[in-house]
Amino acid sequence: MGFAAFEIDQLSSGAMIHRTLCLLFLLAALATGQTASFKEANNVYSEAHDFYVDLHEYPELSGHETQTAAKLASRLRNAGYEVTEHVGGTGVVAILKNGVGATIMLRTELDALPVEEKTGLPYASKVRTKDDGGRDVPVMHACGHDLHMASLLGTAEVMAHTKNTWHGTLILIGQPAEEAIGGAKAMLADGLFTRFPKPDAIVALHVGNVFPAGVVGIAPGVYNTNSDSVRITIYGKGGHGAMPESTIDPIVIAARTILSLQTIASREVKPGELAIVTVGYIRAGNKNNIIPDQAEMGLTIRTRNPEVRKQVLAAITRIANAEASAAGAPREPLVERYEGTALVYNNPALAEKLRAPLEAALGKSNVVTAEPITPSEDFSYFVEQGVPGFYFSLGGADPQKFAAAKTEGTSLPSNHSPLFAPDVDPALHTGIVAEVTVLRNLLNTAPEELRKLPATPQP
Secondary structure, eight states, rough: OTTTTOOOOSSEEEEEEEEHHHHHHHHHHTTTOOOOHHHHHHHHHHHHHHHHHHHHSSSOOOOOHHHHHHHHHHHHHTTTOEEEEEEEEEEEEEEEEEEESSSSEEEEOOOOBBBBOOOOOOOOOOEEEEEEESSSSBOOOTTTTTHHHHHHHHHHHHHHHHHGOOOOEEEEEEEOTTTOOOOOHHHHHTTTTSSSSSSSSSEEEEEEEEEEEEEEHHHHHHHOOOEEEEEEEEEOBBBTTTOOGSSSSHHHHHHHHHHHHIIIIIIIOOOTTTEEEEEEEEEEOSTTTTTTEOOOOOOEEEEEEEEHHHHHHHHHHHHHHHHHHHOOOOOOOOEEEEEEOOOOOEEEHHHHHHHHHHHHHOGGGGEOOOOOOSSTTTTTTHTTTTTOOOEEEEEEOOOHHHHHHHHOOOOOTTSSSTTTOOOOOHHHHHHHHHEEEOOOOTTTHHHHHHEEEEESSSO
């Protein structure tokens, strides 16, 4: 459905207000000379929206995105792209060549999360599956990757239909396992930058409720944080719950460890430096009157300073060992850092270069400077290969709800929430317009100009 494609007599008053806002958004675009960009998006919107609904209803977990990848590959092939599947697992690479020029890559993610959807949408996910540990879990696109894929499809269609507006080589990738921080690394290991042309720049976006739908945010320089995943296994001595004196309780050790870990950020890291240590799960025992012989905790750690990153990881091991020793544990805990990624960096010159065309396409007031965020992701693996990146934020919040939350001092559901659902129209329109605008600008830039831009922060 386009911005103005609705029938008043079939809508509730709330929906009428929302669609009226969307119509005003379009009229504002027309009034500021943005007609062509939104017309292009409208031409492909119906297909992109249908794809979004299908993806949302049938999500797949990290590393298992077989149907999702196949759907994306089929649609890109139909749009005229040369498509290769199964890159780094379920990854998709689609290439469209259009003469001599720069090589630009646009990336989307394929995977969903083990979250039970509670949005109430008519196309809400009801999928359940087994995770890699054999547990039965619900599955939901709680991070917006479905909207990212739909935006990429719409963008792919526009770029294929308007080859007279750009030249060079366009590469689109569907990356698996972003939520597991493994997909980018796997695609690179499978020859993403050797089997296929290495890009002169790489682009991606991420939707969220930080901004209202219709707005994009640019963060020159640091975009987010380093991320490290740590698993701690604490060993004790099991026994009867009614005879704790004959045991060494790993659950109590785990509880004390969790509390002590929170002092790292508050008492060890210099004030003003970012350090987040979150325990996301604890698993131990099977019955209320049995003290188990081990407990497992899963941690996520977020930092920005590389020295603070080392400090925090070392402190976690020290604290875990000390708490186990204090309790008389039979052996030291097993502390495993099993995945991680560096922060995403936007070359400031590249970010500022793209601000003006985005303002021209979306309206100056709809392009804002964003603060760095604390969530992380593995887009940084591509940038670390010496490719300058541009990673920007896409507003996903219903404009009315966003304004109300701001007035009331409340917050809307965040990514990874069972209630997270972007306001598809105008967010999807905006995503397509923004991606097309960025790609055209970069593809029409001399590759030598892009290659001289530093991909990572300079000392």
